[in-house]
Amino acid sequence: MRAFAELLEGLTFAPQRNAKLRLMDRYFRQRPDPDRGYGLAALTGDLAFTGAKPALIRELVATRVDPILFALSYDFVGDLAETAALIWPGGSPSASPPSLAAVVETLSGAGRKDVPAFVEGWLDGLDASARYALLKLITGGLRVGVSARLAKTAAAGFGGVPLAEVEELWHGLKPPYLDLFAWLEGRKPRPETRSAIGFRPLMLANPLDEDELDRLDPSAYACEWKWDGIRVQIAAGNGEARLFSRTGDDIGASFPDILADVDFAAVLDGELLVAREREIAPFNDLQQRLGRKAVTRAMMTRYPAHVRLYDILLDGDEDLRGLPLSERRRRLERWYDAHRPGRMDLSPLLEFADWARLAALRASSRAAGIEGLMLKQWRSPYLAGRPKGPWFKWKRAPLTADCVLMYAQRGHGKRSSFYSDYTFGCWRNGGDDATADELVPVGKAYSGFTDAELVELDRWVRRNTVDNFGPVRVVAPALVLEIAFDAVQVSTRHKSGVAMRFPRVHRIRWDKPAAEADRLEALRALIESAATGGEKLASGR
Amino acid sequence: MTRLAELVLRRARERTGPGTMDATATDRQRWQPRWLRPTVAGLWCEPGRFYIDPTRPVDRAVITHGHADHARPGHRSTLATAETAAIMRARYGDDAGPVESLGYNVPLSLGDVVVRLVPAGHILGSAQVAIEYRGCRVVVSGDYKRRPDPTCAGFEVVPCDVFITEATFGLPVFRHPPDSHEVERLLQSLRLFPERCHLVGAYALGKCQRLIMLLRRAGYDRTIWLHGALVNLCNVYARAGVQLGPIGTVSGGARRALAGEIVLCPPSALADRWARAFPDPVTAMASGWMGIRQRVRQRGVELPLVISDHADWDELTATLDDVGAPGVLVTHGREEALVHYAASRGYRASALSVAGFEDEDD
Ligand SMILES: [Zn+2]
Ligand SMILES: [Zn+2]
Numbered sequence: 001m002r003a004f005a006e007l008l009e010g011l012t013f014a015p016q017r018n019a020k021l022r023l024m025d026r027y028f029r030q031r032p033d034p035d036r037g038y039g040l041a042a043l044t045g046d047l048a049f050t051g052a053k054p055a056l057i058r059e060l061v062a063t064r065v066d067p068i069l070f071a072l073s074y075d076f077v078g079d080l081a082e083t084a085a086l087i088w089p090g091g092s093p094s095a096s097p098p099s100l101a102a103v104v105e106t107l108s109g110a111g112r113k114d115v116p117a118f119v120e121g122w123l124d125g126l127d128a129s130a131r132y133a134l135l136k137l138i139t140g141g142l143r144v145g146v147s148a149r150l151a152k153t154a155a156a157g158f159g160g161v162p163l164a165e166v167e168e169l170w171h172g173l174k175p176p177y178l179d180l181f182a183w184l185e186g187r188k189p190r191p192e193t194r195s196a197i198g199f200r201p202l203m204l205a206n207p208l209d210e211d212e213l214d215r216l217d218p219s220a221y222a223c224e225w226k227w228d229g230i231r232v233q234i235a236a237g238n239g240e241a242r243l244f245s246r247t248g249d250d251i252g253a254s255f256p257d258i259l260a261d262v263d264f265a266a267v268l269d270g271e272l273l274v275a276r277e278r279e280i281a282p283f284n285d286l287q288q289r290l291g292r293k294a295v296t297r298a299m300m301t302r303y304p305a306h307v308r309l310y311d312i313l314l315d316g317d318e319d320l321r322g323l324p325l326s327e328r329r330r331r332l333e334r335w336y337d338a339h340r341p342g343r344m345d346l347s348p349l350l351e352f353a354d355w356a357r358l359a360a361l362r363a364s365s366r367a368a369g370i371e372g373l374m375l376k377q378w379r380s381p382y383l384a385g386r387p388k389g390p391w392f393k394w395k396r397a398p399l400t401a402d403c404v405l406m407y408a409q410r411g412h413g414k415r416s417s418f419y420s421d422y423t424f425g426c427w428r429n430g431g432d433d434a435t436a437d438e439l440v441p442v443g444k445a446y447s448g449f450t451d452a453e454l455v456e457l458d459r460w461v462r463r464n465t466v467d468n469f470g471p472v473r474v475v476a477p478a479l480v481l482e483i484a485f486d487a488v489q490v491s492t493r494h495k496s497g498v499a500m501r502f503p504r505v506h507r508i509r510w511d512k513p514a515a516e517a518d519r520l521e522a523l524r525a526l527i528e529s530a531a532t533g534g535e536k537l538a539s540g541r
Numbered sequence: 542m543t544r545l546a547e548l549v550l551r552r553a554r555e556r557t558g559p560g561t562m563d564a565t566a567t568d569r570q571r572w573q574p575r576w577l578r579p580t581v582a583g584l585w586c587e588p589g590r591f592y593i594d595p596t597r598p599v600d601r602a603v604i605t606h607g608h609a610d611h612a613r614p615g616h617r618s619t620l621a622t623a624e625t626a627a628i629m630r631a632r633y634g635d636d637a638g639p640v641e642s643l644g645y646n647v648p649l650s651l652g653d654v655v656v657r658l659v660p661a662g663h664i665l666g667s668a669q670v671a672i673e674y675r676g677c678r679v680v681v682s683g684d685y686k687r688r689p690d691p692t693c694a695g696f697e698v699v700p701c702d703v704f705i706t707e708a709t710f711g712l713p714v715f716r717h718p719p720d721s722h723e724v725e726r727l728l729q730s731l732r733l734f735p736e737r738c739h740l741v742g743a744y745a746l747g748k749c750q751r752l753i754m755l756l757r758r759a760g761y762d763r764t765i766w767l768h769g770a771l772v773n774l775c776n777v778y779a780r781a782g783v784q785l786g787p788i789g790t791v792s793g794g795a796r797r798a799l800a801g802e803i804v805l806c807p808p809s810a811l812a813d814r815w816a817r818a819f820p821d822p823v824t825a826m827a828s829g830w831m832g833i834r835q836r837v838r839q840r841g842v843e844l845p846l847v848i849s850d851h852a853d854w855d856e857l858t859a860t861l862d863d864v865g866a867p868g869v870l871v872t873h874g875r876e877e878a879l880v881h882y883a884a885s886r887g888y889r890a891s892a893l894s895v896a897g898f899e900d901e902d903d
Contacts, residue, residue, distance in 0.1 A: 013837060022734070023733070026733060069712070069713050069878055069882065072875075072877060072881075073714045079834070082834055086715075089713075410812060417814055417816045417817050
């Protein structure tokens with residue numbers, strides 16, 4: 001438990017991806033089986049316990065600690081598990097504290113009413129940092145800033161194998177992953193997976209360099225809209241079905257409406273969207289559905305989920321990934337005609353003769369739900385990862401607005417000494433005195449500038465600070481930032497009533513007077529919805 | 542305070558009456574020394590005609606130790622240990638004013654009282670002030686800790702009638718791990734990230750020198766690099782006989798060459814422009830506050846080291862029993878929990894609010 005606690009602590013505070021990978025790699029090297037496998041499972045979210053709730057922590061602490069001292073402490077620390085871990089009056093941690101494996105295996109075999117006694121015994125045998133790890137582990141809230149994918153990346157790196165191979169195996173494996181580690185250490189062959197419902201790593205596209213277009217042959221490429229949802233994979237067979245995110249996380253629990261329509265055996269690639277009568281809703285609507293553990297009927301009615309399909313990887317047991325896209329598309333259309341699942345349709349192919357026609361299509365694509373275009377080589381097989389060449393994404397040109405820098409905060413990691421997080425605003429009429437304009441914040445940006453520009457921005461912030469609120473510097477309203485963004489959406493959470501998608505600093509307008517920055521009304525005019533989007537974005541079939 | 546905490550506290554007060562949580566006015570008069578009381582200028586000893594750690598210039602000051610919120614310049618006369626006097630002169634130069642030094646455990650009559658300075662174990666030269674007046678002994682702890690510190694004399698227990706204790710870490714969530722454990726974590730990080738400079742924020746007076754000595758004891762014999770602001774006080778320690786080993790000063794362009802080295806700096810420099818030129822630094826900080834995750838995040842620290850020059854909860858409570866004073870006054874930090882604890886253990890306890898102290902970065 002000690003080593004696992006150290007790992008969690010390191011991961012929590014390490015800002016860099018590389019440092020996190022190094023910490024996990026060290027853990028896999030130093031810990032024996034089955035400890036390291038359970039550690040990996042804890043990070044990928046593949047461990048779940050019942051019977052350990054925050055209420056259990058409260059009850060246990062109440063048996064050992066004066067309630068007033070606990071209340072004062074909890075008030076200071078602000079986190080229940082952390083307070084309990086720190087305040088637990090364990091005199092001296094035992095010489096042989098429980099291992100992670102012992103904790104996991106004991107808990108998964110324990111009856112609900114035996115859990116408190118086990119946890120109490122462990123708390124007595126561990127030091128504060130390990131007690132914290134234990135409590136977070138059993139209540140299921142590690143939050144160490146490591147995605148399942150990053151943990152798998154570390155495992156792949158540990159064994160010197162491609163991430164895609166680990167991902168493809170993953171859903172056939174169970175903690176503590178003895179076969180996986182045996183393979184990663186070269187002691188055993190790669191584990192067999194016969195699971196129909198495993199995740200297959202996705203094929204990803206590269207951004208299109210427009211200068212290269214002339215060298216590409218238009219007839220060699222299929223073109224589709226680039227949908228503004230999230231990329232998903234549906235994997236189904238033997239009466240089971242899974243919905244995976246792009247990184248292989250199982251998100252099926254949030255979308256039972258999609259899975260209810262799955263009664264086939266296939267692996268499909270598509271875009272998850274919210275759609276009403278096949279009309280795509282803004283991304284904001286989809287966001288209401290993401291990340292929910294349980295979803296109510298009302299949510300499903302209000303934000304109906306939909307998958308727009310563009311590829312097929314497996315049809316029954318037949319692996320189609322080696323076939324060219326042209327063939328897979330034919331198979332996808334045939335498959336769709338045979339099954340017609342209610343909440344799915346096909347992403348239509350766009351007709352075009354030359355690049356100019358496509359450029360015009362892209363320029364006209366201002367409707368909600370569309371981010372731009374996808375170009376896919378007709379003869380490309382389905383390759384895991386982001387191979388250079390066969391697939392391109394050609395995002396529509398970003399929108400821009402001139403905004404005024406209002407607040408700045410320090411960044412993290414390498415940027416922790418720089419004011420690198422910027423809140424900017426637009427002008428609007430100031431309430432009571434309608435003759436005076438005021439700035440209202442419309443977004444935050446952390447990127448888009450070069451290192452050299454960051455140095456200049458940082459210097460400007462330090463010289464033009466007029467007030468401080470904790471870590472936030474308020475600056476004089478005197479610097480215009482040209483902000484690029486993908487879309488503007490209605491937002492009830494922001495004072496301005498609007499929210500930008502992917503705002504970034506496009507240019508620093510040292511030259512522009514702040515008074516000439518854009519007004520809020522101009523941003524409002526860019527809010528889009530399916531109803532006013534012009535194009536009707538239904539499937540072509 | 543959260544609603545929960547308020548509720549629990551209110552219930553407790555209703556149940557037990559005011560006496561246990563805080564002394565009533567009459568009770569206070571009975572057991573608290575009337576001749577030693579807080580004023581706007583600091584803790585005032587009437588029959589001795591002096592202030593302890595005064596917050597503004599006074600005629601006569603008795604200074605417990607060199608930290609800036611205790612040792613202020615500009616008094617007409619100052620009494621302190623020789624080490625504290627040296628620290629004040631190094632920090633304030635001539636502004637320190639005349640400082641009369643007094644050895645540990647040497648009784649000195651001041652007015653109608655007898656004063657003794659007793660080692661407090663906090664930093665070099667730190668002292669408790671024991672005051673005797675008409676058969677009553679009061680000990681003002683100043684800042685203190687109980688665990689051994691290679692840079693200063695260890696805390697000595699002085700039995701007394703009233704003990705005025707600090708409470709910087711006066712909550713039971715503060716239980717500092719052994720120093721050696723934390724230093725080992727720093728050395729482990731150096732092994733894991735040998736290409737990264739380890740930039741450690743440490744309070745300039747006390748923490749910095751102690752950390753150096755702890756590293757030396759752990760066998761680290763490479764040059765330890767210092768931010769310029771730390772050099773002056775390290776020299777004071779060296780002159781007092783604390784052997785810090787090879788020390789270098791970080792200057793301008795040399796920073797890039799410090800990959801894999803340990804660099805100490807004041808905590809404020811961690812987020813400063815100064816920190817930028819180091820090669821991919823691991824930001825560490827040595828402070829008792831680093832046991833609380835929220836504080837670690839606020840500071841943007843990657844490697845928190847829980848090393849404190851203040852007593853943790855276990856040390857504070859053990860000290861109450863060691864000293865055995867029937868009356869306990871709690872000051873300098875989170876008084877409420879320690880007052881509650883002391884009262885529940887049968888001490889007469891109350892909070893004593895003295896102006897001008899801040900949470901130190903240790
Ligand atoms: Zn101090
Ligand atoms: Zn202090």
